Amino acid sequence: MGRMKVGFLGPEGTFTEEALYHHFSREEVEAQPFSTIADVLEAVDCGLVDHGIVPIENSLEGSVNLTLDWLAHQGDLWIGAEVVLPILQNLLALPGTQISDVREIGSHPHAIAQCRNFLRTLPNVTVQTWESTARAAQEVAKRESRDFAAIGTAWAAKKYGLSILKANIGDSDDNHTRFIVVERRPEHPPAIANKTMLLVYLAEDRAGALVHILNVFVALGINLTKIESRPTRKGLGSYHFLIDLDGGLQDEAVQKAITIIGTYGHRIRVLGSFLRAEKI
Numbered sequence: 001m002g003r004m005k006v007g008f009l010g011p012e013g014t015f016t017e018e019a020l021y022h023h024f025s026r027e028e029v030e031a032q033p034f035s036t037i038a039d040v041l042e043a044v045d046c047g048l049v050d051h052g053i054v055p056i057e058n059s060l061e062g063s064v065n066l067t068l069d070w071l072a073h074q075g076d077l078w079i080g081a082e083v084v085l086p087i088l089q090n091l092l093a094l095p096g097t098q099i100s101d102v103r104e105i106g107s108h109p110h111a112i113a114q115c116r117n118f119l120r121t122l123p124n125v126t127v128q129t130w131e132s133t134a135r136a137a138q139e140v141a142k143r144e145s146r147d148f149a150a151i152g153t154a155w156a157a158k159k160y161g162l163s164i165l166k167a168n169i170g171d172s173d174d175n176h177t178r179f180i181v182v183e184r185r186p187e188h189p190p191a192i193a194n195k196t197m198l199l200v201y202l203a204e205d206r207a208g209a210l211v212h213i214l215n216v217f218v219a220l221g222i223n224l225t226k227i228e229s230r231p232t233r234k235g236l237g238s239y240h241f242l243i244d245l246d247g248g249l250q251d252e253a254v255q256k257a258i259t260i261i262g263t264y265g266h267r268i269r270v271l272g273s274f275l276r277a278e279k280i
């Protein structure tokens with residue numbers, strides 16, 4: 001059997017690539033970089049790769065909306081696993097660069113958001129967003145200019161021949177990102193899982209509709225670990241809910257909750273069921 005093809009947010013040197021090799025062994029995969037999160041998810045959807053890995057949530061900046069919205073609106077992918085990684089942000093520049101040389105800093109919007117306090121110490125520097133941290137690092141190497149620095153991984157510095165101008169520039173030492181591993185929806189979901197992600201559309205916008213749903217989980221003793229509302233794209237104020245809960249799809253209580261919520265007329269889609277990743 002050939003190696004599994006796994007798409008990731010590239011180029012090489014992103015946090016997503018680190019997460020990929022945390023989950024899969026180098027021997028079993030053929031890793032394929034894509035420029036955007038949407039490109040990764042589309043590649044899985046159309047069968048170009050077997051799996052895809054993308055960020056979904058960060059402990060400082062919250063949800064990665066691009067990922068949540070793609071899952072809700074674009075395709076019908078299945079989340080088969082999650083990976084949680086500690087995130088250490090670094091300022092990367094050409095060797096020999098001094099902080100006073102830097103006029104522009106580029107990175108992924110989430111990485112920029114994780115380093116706000118550090119960036120405030122550089123009031124004369126403009127900040128640019130790039131598709132990923134490694135893409136910005138690659139650009140620093142390409143421009144060969146000391147004016148431009150990137151925020152990203154220590155591995156990207158090595159990969160693109162850059163120096164770490166300043167290490168650990170994140171706003172908090174407790175910085176973690178959760179990544180999801182997606183695949184095309186399997187015929188049979190896994191039999192052992194202890195976490196499930198649901199997408200819920202309320203039947204109607206009336207007082208107590210959300211409480212109604214939450215009460216079902218309470219009554220069945222199901223612990224919710226995250227709830228996020230995102231626009232349905234059907235008008236201002238119209239939202240659906242992405243709910244993470246403790247329990248696998250094989251659990252009777254989870255099955256019951258899904259059935260009851262459905263009989264109330266709310267629409268529910270299981271986005272995935274998998275083994276919870278422990279924080280490292």
Ligand SMILES: O=C(O)C(=O)C[C@]1(C(=O)O)C=C[C@@H](O)C=C1
Nearest residue numbers: 014015016055108110132133177
């Ligand atoms: O740009 C990267 O290196 C990524 O893997 C993306 C990403 C994100 O989207 O949150 C992943 C982890 C960090 O939180 C910062 C950036």
